[in-house]
Amino acid sequence: MKLLTYFFTRSEYGPLQPFIKVAEEMGVDVWAMDYTDVNGRKWYAEDMHCLEPDVVLCPFDRPEMVEVAYAAYHNDFSVAQLFAGDVAGGAYDDADRFVISNYATYLFCADYNQFVRTTDSQKWAQRIGWKKRIELVGATHFDNMESMPQSRFRDYVLVLYNPPSMLSRKEVKAELDKLVSMIGYEENVVWIAPNGDENSDLVEEYANNANLFKNMPRPEFLGYLKGAKSIIGNSSCMFYEAAYFNVPYHQVGVRNKHREPIADFMCKPGASKRVIEVLKEELD
Numbered sequence: 683m684k685l686l687t688y689f690f691t692r693s694e695y696g697p698l699q700p701f702i703k704v705a706e707e708m709g710v711d712v713w714a715m716d717y718t719d720v721n722g723r724k725w726y727a728e729d730m731h732c733l734e735p736d737v738v739l740c741p742f743d744r745p746e747m748v749e750v751a752y753a754a755y756h757n758d759f760s761v762a763q764l765f766a767g768d769v770a771g772g773a774y775d776d777a778d779r780f781v782i783s784n785y786a787t788y789l790f791c792a793d794y795n796q797f798v799r800t801t802d803s804q805k806w807a808q809r810i811g812w813k814k815r816i817e818l819v820g821a822t823h824f825d826n827m828e829s830m831p832q833s834r835f836r837d838y839v840l841v842l843y844n845p846p847s848m849l850s851r852k853e854v855k856a857e858l859d860k861l862v863s864m865i866g867y868e869e870n871v872v873w874i875a876p877n878g879d880e881n882s883d884l885v886e887e888y889a890n891n892a893n894l895f896k897n898m899p900r901p902e903f904l905g906y907l908k909g910a911k912s913i914i915g916n917s918s919c920m921f922y923e924a925a926y927f928n929v930p931y932h933q934v935g936v937r938n939k940h941r942e943p944i945a946d947f948m949c950k951p952g953a954s955k956r957v958i959e960v961l962k963e964e965l966d
Contacts, residue, residue, distance in 0.1 A: 683709075683710045683736050683737070683958075683961065684711045684733065684734065684735045684736050685710050685713070685737050686712075686730065686733055686735035686738050687713070687739035688715045688726075688740075688747065688750050689715075691744065691879075692718070692897060693844070693877040693917075694744065696903065697742070697900070699826065699900060700823060700824070700825035700826040700954060701764070701822040701825065701954040702714055703825070703826065704955055704958065705954065705958050717746065724749060726749060726754075730753065730754060730757055735759060736961075737760045737762050737965070738751070738760065738761050739762050739763075740754075740782050741764040741822075742765060743765065743770070743776075743782070745775075747782060748778045748781050748782060751781070751785040751786065761782070762957070762961060763782050763783055763788070763789050763790065764790050764957070765790070765791070766779070766783050766786070766791050766800045767779075767795070767797060767798075767803070768942075769940050770918065770937065770938045770940060770941045771937065771939040771940040772846040772848060772939055773847045773937055774848065780803065783803060783804065784804075784807075787814055788814070789814060789816045790816075790819045791816065792944060792948065792953070793818070793820075793821075793948050794945065795942055796942075797818040800816050815964060817956070817957075820944075820948050820950065820953035821922050821953055822953045823919075824926060824953065825951045825954045825955075826900075826901075827904065830902070832909060833872070833906045835893070835906075837870055838871060838872050838909075838911065839865060839871050839872070839914060840872050840873075840874065840906060840907060840910035840913040840929075841861070841872070841914050842876075842915040842917040842920075843876060844876045844879060844882075844915075845876060845879055845885055846935065846936055847879060848936070849935075849936065851884060855884060857935035857936075858888045861888075862888060864932055864934065871892040872893045872895065873889035873892040873893060873894045874894075874895055874903065875895060875896040875898075907919065907927060907929060911930075912929065912931065913930075913931045914932045914934060915932075915933075916936075916937035916938050920933065921941045921942065922944055925943050926949045
């Protein structure tokens with residue numbers, strides 16, 4: 683089986699690695715196209731016709747991924763979606779995720795609420811005879827939660843705040859003011875740099891006096907998250923990886939305000955394996 687996927691930011695690249703590793707171990711040829719620094723025309727259709735994948739995988743919920751799903755669908759390549767049915771808030775992601783679901787034939791959900799939501803949203807396809815497969819598989823993030831370096835800090839609060847795409851610079855500043863007040867008088871604060879979206883420079887300005895880490899590899903980030911006494915911010919990792927490690931979280935502002943914490947019984951590895959099994963079964 684040949685699988686093509688894309689990533690557009692550092693925050694996508696890390697969580698994508700567990701899935702790629704499992705897929706390759708299961709004999710899948712995976713092409714992960716790096717579009718983090720691409721400006722101008724996107725060559726998605728050209729990529730697809732050159733590589734001829736069996737499936738185009740659309741993980742996560744960046745607006746750019748809508749273009750990938752569009753290109754795949756309109757060029758007769760099958761689309762598979764990870765984290766279908768998630769809801770977040772504060773960004774364009776929710777509508778974009780729904781659009782990707784409409785293009786997808788294979789939809790994989792991280793938890794039960796997402797599965798129900800996706801099933802309900804895709805009834806239109808069933809009515810016109812488009813047979814979609816919707817599966818509850820869990821979160822692919824959990825497939826590499828071992829072998830992480832230990833943080834060199836002790837008794838610290840971890841901060842990860844990404845600027846919401848739907849807010850103005852003034853509104854982002856107001857959320858950052860609230861975040862700083864939540865940090866309060868904590869002596870040890872470890873701040874992870876934002877994802878590079880607009881107003882990320884403002885976030886880094888606020889983090890200037892803290893221990894700011896840029897471009898932290900995923901294993902190292904997991905080590906810092908696991909060792910934190912709490913995490914403050916608006917990252918989706920608070921609802922997945924932090925839940926896995928039982929690290930308390932404090933959500934700030936509109937981004938991910940409506941995201942649902944994953945259920946305890948779903949905090950386990952195996953999602954990537956199940957996704958590959960389903961795709962192989964369907965393609966066979």
